Amino acid sequence: MSRLLCFGFGFCAQTFAQGLRKNGWLITGTSRTAEGCAAIAARGYDAIRFDSSAPIDPSIIAAHDHILLSIPPDDSGDPVLRWHVEHIRANGRSFRWIGYLSSTAVYGDRGGGWVDESAHLIPSSERAARRVHAEEQWLGLCRTHALPVHIFRLAGIYGPGRNQLLSIRAGTARAIIKPGQVFSRIHVDDIAGVLEASIATSRPGRIYNVCDDEPAPPGDVVAYAAELMSAPRPPEVDVARAGLKPMALSFYDDSKRVSNRRIKEELGYRLLYPTYREGLTALRATL
Numbered sequence: 001m002s003r004l005l006c007f008g009f010g011f012c013a014q015t016f017a018q019g020l021r022k023n024g025w026l027i028t029g030t031s032r033t034a035e036g037c038a039a040i041a042a043r044g045y046d047a048i049r050f051d052s053s054a055p056i057d058p059s060i061i062a063a064h065d066h067i068l069l070s071i072p073p074d075d076s077g078d079p080v081l082r083w084h085v086e087h088i089r090a091n092g093r094s095f096r097w098i099g100y101l102s103s104t105a106v107y108g109d110r111g112g113g114w115v116d117e118s119a120h121l122i123p124s125s126e127r128a129a130r131r132v133h134a135e136e137q138w139l140g141l142c143r144t145h146a147l148p149v150h151i152f153r154l155a156g157i158y159g160p161g162r163n164q165l166l167s168i169r170a171g172t173a174r175a176i177i178k179p180g181q182v183f184s185r186i187h188v189d190d191i192a193g194v195l196e197a198s199i200a201t202s203r204p205g206r207i208y209n210v211c212d213d214e215p216a217p218p219g220d221v222v223a224y225a226a227e228l229m230s231a232p233r234p235p236e237v238d239v240a241r242a243g244l245k246p247m248a249l250s251f252y253d254d255s256k257r258v259s260n261r262r263i264k265e266e267l268g269y270r271l272l273y274p275t276y277r278e279g280l281t282a283l284r285a286t287l
Contacts, residue, residue: 017045031047066097124253150205163280168222184212
């Protein structure tokens with residue numbers, strides 16, 4: 001029986017775990033708080049507290065053969081490596097798959113141009129630079145200790161409970177405009193699907209962009225969501241006048257189109273939602 005340890009049990013990890021549990025997997029998830037652990041346990045998973053300030057019991061790591069890493073690096077680097085690099089090395093032969101969830105932010109700004117996994121990394125924010133460093137550390141373990149590490153660079157994530165339809169319904173949606181700006185996106189169900197495909201076709205050391213087929217300006221997505229909700233198109237607001245908080249504003253620093261060819265050619269993955277239109281249309285049916 002396969003056992004998955006999720007360091008971090010957020011939106012992506014929970015969706016991934018749901019699919020695996022249906023196939024008989026045993027899942028353990030971590031949370032920073034006791035309340036979070038209680039919520040994980042209430043969903044029927046094993047729960048471990050890990051707030052990045054202290055290690056978990058190393059025997060828990062040894063009891064699993066698959067690991068998903070979805071905790072972002074902090075000022076001191078990757079918290080799992082900080083506390084558990086030796087434990088992971090020591091149990092390397094027992095691991096069948098390790099997945100690290102990174103971000104397409106590592107590519108930085110490309111002025112709307114295309115990038116694939118071979119592109120030179122030019123992160124334009126400190127958060128993205130931390131991602132680059134964490135990727136390098138995990139891939140280093142793959143090379144030096146034959147750990148089955150796979151890197152997944154995720155585009156902008158949406159799905160149930162996290163999509164533009166909800167802001168349209170609440171009347172809070174805005175079409176934030178920055179000329180020439182394009183983003184790549186991915187439905188959370190497709191993230192889970194790509195991870196499952198990687199487990200089935202393991203290629204240690206490989207990096208995968210996880211995004212849909214159609215990068216698009218944010219205003220186009222908001223307009224389509226409004227159309228689905230039979231609502232007026234939200235007002236357009238220039239990004240410089242939108243009053244965004246620094247973290248939200250930083251997402252508009254980069255403009256690029258991200259290629260997903262590798263997940264199709266190497267993993268044989270077929271997207272459930274090839275564009276935001278299919279994804280939002282399916283989500284509209286659930287509201």
